[in-house]
Amino acid sequence: MDIRRVAMLSVHTSPLEQPGTGDAGGLNVYVVETARRLAQRGVEVEIFTRRTCASLADEVVLAPGVLVRHVDAGPYEGLRKEDLPAQLCAFAAEVMAQVARQPHGHYDLVHSHYWLSGQVGWLVAERWGVPLAHTMHTMAKVKNAALAEGDTPEPLTRIVGEEQVVKVADVLVANTETEATELIDLYAADPVKVRVIEPGVDLTTFTSGAASTARSRLDLPVDADLVLFVGRIQPLKAPDVLLRAVANLLAREPHRRSNLIVGVLGGPSGSGLERPRALQQLARDLGIADVVQFVPPVSRAGLADWFRAADLVAVPSRSESFGLVALEALASGAPVLATDVGGLPGAVGPGGRLVRGHDPADWASAIAGLLDDPDLRKQLSEAGIAHAAAHGWERTTDDLFSAYVEAVQHKRRVL
Incomplete structure (x- = not known):
């Protein structure tokens, strides 16, 4: 079956940001690399992220077939990631308002990244009647078990939010078998929903040399x-x-x-x-x-x-x-x-x-x-x-696309 269009959610960090500082890191790389390769397979990808500067355009073409859409939710500057739970309702409302002009079935699936995006994904996927795929990237319970001395533990708000997303997601994308086990053992994830899909590496950029x-x-x-x-x-x-x-x-x-x-x-x-x-x-x-x-x-x-x-x-x-x-x-x-x-x-x-x-x-x-x-x-x-x-992003994207197709087929049978 065809997957025509996917909405990706990355609330707290933009795929346009430079990885390695602030909240930009492996999640950003993952979103960019998989979105590009999905687009090369003919899947349009629209990435919703919070606007952090007034000068940012409403829409930015990241690559052919990949569109970044900026969402107004809270003040543009000065909000920490820890402040964002209070803006999730505004973010979700703005996403739905942006899409309201589109015909029913505009998206085939929502893929949320990190728990904040999962909370929004929960709402919009339900509204649009499409499956929700979710990737945790990191988990509060795992982080809290490995805290450095003097570091601040992740709050209960995040733990509860993650538990909710795990419960409602149609497919949970785990980076490794270890993460899959953590989802099942620590968050009571339904094993049937968990798919292990390892991230990849850009083999055209990261090459050996003298x-x-x-x-x-x-x-x-x-x-x-x-x-x-x-x-x-x-x-x-x-x-x-x-x-x-x-x-x-x-x-x-x-x-x-x-x-x-x-x-x-x-x-x-x-x-x-x-x-x-x-x-x-x-x-x-x-x-x-x-x-x-x-x-x-x-x-x-x-x-x-x-x-x-x-x-x-x-x-x-x-x-x-x-x-x-x-x-x-x-x-x-x-x-x-x-x-x-x-x-x-x-x-x-x-x-x-x-x-x-x-x-x-x-x-x-x-x-x-x-x-x-x-x-x-x-x-x-x-x-x-x-x-x-053996770990190129192409393999990751192939496995991700297969998980998308399975989730869409299951959702349509249920509905």
Whole structure:
């Protein structure tokens, strides 16, 4: 059967935003990449997101067949993600008003991303008589079980909201088998509704290449040991673990200091916004500010260069539903060192090493082991490239389209 048009909802973050800072991250990449590929298959995709600036056009063409529609809900600026539950009614009303002029059956399905969008999706899908597909991306109960010391737990409002969305969605898209189990065990999801569809990697942008060439473009020393962190600067992503590990390593082996660079790419996000310079202060307090380079988020092509330049990419997250950064790094030829949590083992596969827990000493030893073994890094690089090659966004989109068709067919039989 044909799926002609899909409404995607991304209330709290726009697909037009730069990933790596604020609320923009893997969710944004997921929405953009799947929407583009659905459109290439002949499915029109309209993405509804909250307007955060008065100058934003009502509609923006993201790619052929992909339209971003800006929705007025609350003041344009100054609203935190935590403030948005109070604006969900306004968002839903505006979405329905925008679509009111369209004929019945304009959309075949609604796909909501993150729980805030799920709440809106619940209303509009019911109004339009179409199925609701939902992707959690992260879950409050999982995050709260892995909080960093001093981090703020997710509120009960979010937990209840997630439980409601899980109950009403026609299909729940889980990134991994682990996430599927969490949906069933922690949220009482109906197993029949859960579909495991792994996110992918853009294999045209994230490609391997000579580290020396990439370093030349980035103005980095050719012979330095480059350890890289990429992601939003917040406790959940645990960049502080990497800095503490580096401090531990240099205390044990001070000779490394003259040849070590730690790159931190990203901007403040989440609870990290409360202290946007805290990581820089930590580097100074640890006495390693001279080896740490803080770099704001870069373009996707620029990010691929950083991955190619790196000797290893560290992903010390406390919780991770999948780990797009890890997969993008592998596709670019960089070995990955990641925490053994959530979806990271599956994302890393044979292209890296896993560390249990967040003890800086353990991370320091793992970093040293990889930096001191170029043959192992080469082996991991080759294995990682092959692993990533099997995880293109095309496969993700194929599986997503199949889930859409199944949901639409089931809905039509029920109605």
